[in-house]
Amino acid sequence: MDWINALVQGILLGGLYALFAAGLSLIFGVMRLVNIAHGDLIVLAAFLGLTVTTATGMHPLLALIVVVPLMAALGYALQRGLLNQTLGDDILPPLLVTFGLSVILQNGLLEIYSADPQKLNAGGLETASVPVAGLSLGVLPLLTFAIAVLVIWGLQWTFYHTPLGRSFRAVSDNQDIAQLMGINRRHVFGLAMALALGVTAIAGILLGIRTSFDPSIGGGRLIFGFEAVIIGGLGNLWGTLAGGVILGVAQTIGAKIDPGWQILAGHIVFLLILAVRPNGLFPRISA
Amino acid sequence: MIVNGYTVTRATPAARVAAMLGAITLALLVAAPWWAGRADLRQLGELFLYLSLASLWNLMAGYAGLVSVGQQAYVGFGGYMLFALTMFAGFQPVVAIAAAGLLGALISVPVAALIFRLRGAYFAIGTWVIAEVFRLSFAQVSALGGGSGSSLPVGIVKSLAASRQGREWLSYWLALGAAVLVILVVHLFLRSRRGLALTAIRDNELAAGSLGIDIWRTKFAVYVLTAALTSIIGALIFLQKLRISPDAAFSVNDWTAFVIFIVVIGGIGTIEGPIIGTLIFFALRETLADLGTIYLMVLGAVAILVMLKAPRGVWGFIRDRYDLNLFPLGYRVSRTDNKEP
Amino acid sequence: MPDTILELHGLDAHYGDFQALYGIDLHVTEGEVLAIIGSNGAGKTTMMRSISGLLSNRRDQIRYRGGAIGSLRADEVALKGIALVPEGRQLFPSLSVEENLLIGGQVGRQGHWDLKTLYDLFPILEERRNVPSTSLSGGQQQMVAIGRALMSNPDLILFDEISLGLAPVIIKDIYAALPGIISQGMSAVIVEQDISKALSVSSRVYCLQEGRVSLEGASDTVSREEISRAYFGID
Structure with a gap:
């Protein structure tokens, strides 16, 4: 029973990792950009949530209505003001600029919020649980997983059933020809980053409710998201969810064997999959 | 080496001076x-x-x-x-x-x-x-x-x-x-x-x-x-x-972030870049280290700025300006003036 | 005399150190079909890329309805009503046939062309509207590429190498459809390797040779000799 419990907890944890990963997957799909600051942006969202909840006394989930638009606006500004200038055939500028951004964000948060671990207080939600088939499942992990499924479904729908999604795919296929259709790719990239950071905001708030966070943990979140993307296969959002679940299960099973092995087990499963299936389990596009 | 009135050399005068100074x-x-x-x-x-x-x-x-x-x-x-x-x-x-x-x-x-x-x-x-x-x-x-x-x-x-x-x-x-x-x-x-x-x-x-x-x-x-x-x-x-x-x-900060900043600021893709970058890094650290986290933010911002505005860094800027090459890798071809048949 | 819709004034174009166009002077009048001919590497595609904004030029080198557009981006040029049917069709592989058409319409210009009128013109596309654009034959792909450009209801449409790589019977169909396409008050520039085809649909013709205009004349009066001299540079 303990093992089944670990498995189910891992699956639910995978929802959070899929949320970490969805933004990464989205911007890679649209503009082939890998954002090293992605993890720090998740942490930034958690801290924004902290500020909003402490200032207004709002419930953290309600704070999403402030933090999501805020992060989306930041994403648009960041893309148009900075990241668009790095895009091209050379991979160095985007990598090094987002790396610099990561260091700036991390130390900026350190300056404002100090290194003390913080947590978002979600009251009874944190401990509430429901019995399912002899297991006691936390309401928060269930909610997180449901939100992850919803977010990925929403992204998928946006991609395949809206004019914006059409523009995303067109720009991803061929930037020049997309420009001929009157699509300003700089604007479209801005919107893609806004959407990605909107999802990142959700991920950050749920992270902050689930565990304590401090400015230094961004790198770790980036890695989890990255592993979920690669395990699932590039360019496949549902694959990313599967990747998150596999990573989550590997971690909870690892922790069950030895608490010190939790994170390591996730990395090892990732490396194993990389060794066996270098393009991930469900690849759609090649890097 | 002289071929058809062109001289092919690796060492530049600047490189010889640099080698002397280096020694x-x-x-x-x-x-x-x-x-x-x-x-x-x-x-x-x-x-x-x-x-x-x-x-x-x-x-x-x-x-x-x-x-x-x-x-x-x-x-x-x-x-x-x-x-x-x-x-x-x-x-x-x-x-x-x-x-x-x-x-x-x-x-x-x-x-x-x-x-x-x-x-x-x-x-x-x-x-x-x-x-x-x-x-x-x-x-x-x-x-x-x-x-x-x-x-x-x-x-x-x-x-x-x-x-x-x-x-x-x-x-x-x-x-x-x-x-x-x-x-x-x-x-x-x-x-x-x-x-x-x-x-x-x-x-x-x-x-x-x-x-x-x-x-x-x-x-x-x-x-x-x-x-x-x-x-x-x-x-x-x-x-x-x-x-x-x-x-x-x-530590990713100590052994990678700093190193990346050194190279980017000094000049990526040049042998001289890391040397210049390291000197700049230590000089900055001496003057700004008290600022702690702000120092790191400044470094990050400078690195971003360099990457966008001068992708070959401080050394690239100097080299383009003065045509210097202290560690010559390639050969240069120059016209030799003596007229051979 | 009809108004000029597009003018090139001493248009130069470069790819890095390589100069592809040298001071091209050219104009298109309202409602006319202009043909551009020339051998491979003469600069025809470069000229199309310059007009459509994919290559940036000096502001004044390209004027459209009196305004300088030489330095505008391609999306800005598209909004002004110039559409390009690119060489090699270049459909979006991730988009279905209908989505390829719809994305052309996203420019948001109103006019004769919409999905309905387009499907009337190319009925086969309606049949295949939901398949990936990559699964179409070359001729059908060219129909989508033309339709995608028409969906933006342009005032000036540019066809780059309209028949390149297509079977003769398909080329015949496409040319048969051209008058119906252009009759809606549009002006058109057709880049074409097949000289007789180019002359048959156009009112005037320019020949490019090594980045320069080597011949300009009315399509029904230029002689074979003039063309081959302009085309190959043989005296």
Whole structure:
């Protein structure tokens, strides 16, 4: 029973990792950009949530209505003001600029919020649980997983059933020809980053409710998201969810064997999959 | 060499002057224990180690197009190998340092085989995963102090040199020697056939591929070479510190962020860049270190600015302006004036 | 005399150190079909890329309805009512047939062309509207590429190498459809390797040779000799 419990907890944890990963997957799909600051942006969202909840006394989930638009606006500004200038055939500028951004964000948060671990207080939600088939499942992990499924479904729908999604795919296929259709790719990239950071905001708030966070943990979140993307296969959002679940299960099973092995087990499963299936389990596009 | 009235040379006048100045500087630096204070000596030692890390990262990112944000894997690995080999295998520390380089090369082979499956930017994050795996693995080794780390036993420290001054001098010379070795190796590597292949790859991967240059093997060679040398530098870093812990050994900020900033600001893809960058980095640190986190934010911002506005860094700017080349890699062709038949 | 819709004044274009166009002077009048001919590498495609904004030029080198557009981006040029049917069709592989058409309409210009009128013109596309654009035959792909450009209801439409790589019977169909396409008050520039085809649909013709205009004349009066001299540079 303990093992089944670990498995189910891992699956639910995978929802959070899929949320970490969805933004990464989205911007890679649209503009082939890998954002090293992605993890720090998740942490930034958690801290924004902290500020909003402490200032207004709002419930953290309600704070999403402030933090999501805020992060989306930041994403648009960041893309148009900075990241668009790095895009091209050379991979160095985007990598090094987002790396610099990561260091700036991390130390900026350190300056404002100090290194003390913080947590978002979600009251009874944190401990509430429901019995399912002899297991006691936390309401928060269930909610997180449901939100992850919803977010990925929403992204998928946006991609395949809206004019914006059409523009995303067109720009991803061929930037020049997309420009001929009157699509300003700089604007479209801005919107893609806004959407990605909107999802990142959700991920950050749920992270902050689930565990304590401090400015230094961004790198770790980036890695989890990255592993979920690669395990699932590039360019496949549902694959990313599967990747998150596999990573989550590997971690909870690892922790069950030895608490010190939790994170390591996730990395090892990732490396194993990389060794066996270098393009991930469900690849759609090649890097 | 004179062909049809054109002279082909590698050395430039500036390079000859630089070589002379370099030799004089090196002699002065070798003699530093006699003229520099203890604190300065320590500072210089640290500078040489950062210079080495920067030159190695530059070889990978600037020439081989392998952007790693996980070189702390080998810094920490080298450090831990120094501790393990001296404590459990009874190696003399200097021998252990060399052995750490060898082991670093060995372990980098399977690592490369794995992460070379990731392309471009994803390769970068893959290297970070590897560094995390190393960190978490060493944190599991209780003989090396687990998560809290351990100190180098006094007996081993004493085996380096009997007196404290002797140890400080020796570790200074080792750092200086390592920096000279690294710069020499990088320089010679870039002048070799494989090095020229690297420049070809950097300039155009498609064209280089069609010329039959085995891109993968060349990148692989660079990765293993830098892993070996980075491990040696890591061992030297923790020989200076005398204490190691997983968080310090595998710190992404200390061993990768700073190094990337040094190279980007100094000039990526040039041999001189890391040298200039290291000097700027230490000068900035002296003046701004009190600012703590702000210092890091400034560094990050400067690096972003340089990347966007002057992608070849401070050195690239100087070189374009004055046509200098202190470590000539290629040959130059110039018209010879004497009119031969 | 009808108004000029597009003018090129001393248009130069470069790819790095390589100069592809040298001081091209050219104009298109309202409602006319202009043909551009010339051998491979003469600069025809470069000219199309310049007009459509994919290559940036000096502001004044290209004027459209009196306004300088030489330095505008391609999306800005598209909004002004110039559409390009690119060489090699270049459909979006991730988009279905209908989505390829719809994305052309995203420019948001109103006019004769919409999905309905387009499907009337090319009924086969309605049949295949939901399949990936990559699964179409070359001729059908060219129909989508033309339709995609028409969906933006342009005032000036540019066809780059309209028949390149297509079977003769398909080329015949496409040319048969051209008058119906252009009759809606549009002006058109057709880049074509097949000289007789080019002359048959156009009112005037320009020949490019090594980045320069080597011949300009009315399509029904230029002689074979003039053309081959302009085309190959043989005296």
